[in-house]
Amino acid sequence: QQQVKQSPQSLIVQKGGISIINCAYENTAFDYFPWYQQFPGKGPALLIAIRPDVSEKKEGRFTISFNKSAKQFSLHIMDSQPGDSATYFCAASMSETSYDKVIFGPGTSLSVIP
Amino acid sequence: SAVISQKPSRDICQRGTSLTIQCQVDSQVTMMFWYRQQPGQSLTLIATANQGSEATYESGFVIDKFPISRPNLTFSTLTVSNMSPEDSSIYLCSVVGRGANIRGQYFGPGTRLTVT
Secondary structure, three states: OOOOOOOOOEEEOOOOOOOOEEEEOOOOOOEEEEEEEEEEOOOEEEEEEEEOOOOHHHHHHHEEEEEEOOEEEEEOOOOOOOOOOOOEEEEEEOOOOOOOOEOOOOOOEEEOOO | OOOEEEEEEEEEEEEOOEEEEEEEEOOOOOEEEEEEEOOOOEEEEEEEOOOOOOEEEEOOOOOOOOOOEEEEEEEEEEEEEEHHHOEEEEEEEEEEEEOOOOEEEEEEOOOEEEOO
C-alpha cells in the first residue's frame, strides 16, 4: 500500500513532442505528490509538485494532472527538448512539509531525440 | 531551496573497511534523510536522521551497518560499515526545510561508493 507505480520505464520522444509519464498509488493518506528530475551523476531535483485538492498544476512546459478518484497522476512535458533527457521519478508523501518520508516510484528514463 | 553538499563525492573502498559520508546544509532544516540509489534504480530510504537522538531506520537497514549522526540542524553523517561489494551504490542526503521558503524535500548531489 506504500508503493507508487510508474510507467513507462523508458520513453523516447521527438524534439517538440509531448512526453507523458503516468503514476498510480494506493494509500489515500498520501497528501503531496512531487516529481523529481535526475540527470546522470546528480541528485534528484524537485521539478514540480501537486496536492490532491487540485486537478492540474502547470509550471512552464511541465504540467501535473491529478485524478484523485482514480488515485493516478501524470506528468506532461510539452515541447520536449533534448535537455529534458533525464530520469523522472514520481513520488508521494503524507505531507508537503513532512516530517515524513517520500516514497518514490521506480523512475522513467526519458530520451528526447532531435 | 536549500543548498546541500556531500563529502566525499565519490570513493573506492576495500571490502571490510568503513566510510563516513558527510552532509552539510546551508540553512537549518527540519528533517534529514539518507537514501541509497543503486545504478539505474529508484531511491530507497535508509533512515531518518534525528537531531540529538538515534536515527529511525527503515526495514532492512540496521544501525550497526549504517550508523548515523546528526549533531545539529545543518549537519549529518552516514557511515557504511564493514563494506562489501553489495554496498556499492550512490548514497544521497535529503532534507525537508523549515518555513515557506524551503518547501518540499531536496537532495544533495550524492556520494558514489564503489567497494572492491
